[in-house]
Amino acid sequence: MYALSKNDEIREIQREILRLKREKSAYIIAHNYQLPEIQDVADYVGDSLGMAMEAKKTDHPMVVVCGVHFMAETAAILLPDRKVITPERYAGCSLAESITPEQLKEWKKQHPEAVVVAYVNTTAEVKALADYTVTSSNAVDIVRSIPEDKEILFLPDMFLGMYVREVTGRRNMYIWPGECHVHARVSPQDIARAALENPGATMLVHPECGCSTNCLYLKARGELSVPMEVLSTGGMVRYVKNNPDRDYVIATEVGILYRLQKEIGSDASRLKPLREDMVCEYMKTITAEKLLKALEKEQYEVKVPPEIAERARVPIERMLALSSPKR
């Protein structure tokens, strides 16, 4: 008898996941920041917007969402007649948790005529109180589409809010002081250091999931001189494919490096993270073992109370209608 190595163990679990997935006609949707062992068995890997779009398209009776809780809630809101499960009930999001429904109600009372624009990283209850749900790729367009005389309450990511205000020049826009603990770590010093250590490298910034909105804000203010592209995941892959001779610094959660390497087969040393510690612990709580258990036991089912789901569906559908498919 010999003991299985950790990799062999994971491969065995992955085989079982794939078998059960077929048997139960389940569809696995994973976020780009998931562990490689999850990305490898997922039917779709993308950002939060892509995950929502994919959830809406699928006709499978069971959808397993490998991402943080608000992502599973969004799928459950869009698929009220389907079983939506998450392998980890406690995969939270510091950004989504930075505003509660009570705080938003109180804020709305102070600005009764304001239009509420909520970033997709919010709980279902907060979305239910919003007029628009946005991602960082369409936030500018949506804010521009709101009549100029209308006040706007923008939440919860203050960096994205500051960026949007800078780009649109909107002065009657109030911003909730929320942030993601992972992306708040990105400082101008990190960007300056990366530019010094990687002369000629291009910085690729993913615009979703609160990612690197510090960078977006600095760029909008013209305080960032390194070559920088703000791209969706699919955009990053296309960009690297179209510019194969460059070096890159990836300014977002490190999980995306696996996705990029896998998709483009590029020399791994050409892709560097801006910071090695840009790791979302919540995302990494989902493991192959938990995913297998989720499929076996069909747990944990995510249910959003119908009255909240009904209201939250409106801003989500508006967001989807205003977004083009991206991977």
Ligand code: SF4
């Ligand atoms: S990286 Fe930040 S915004 Fe994204 S899920 Fe993790 S805590 Fe939330």
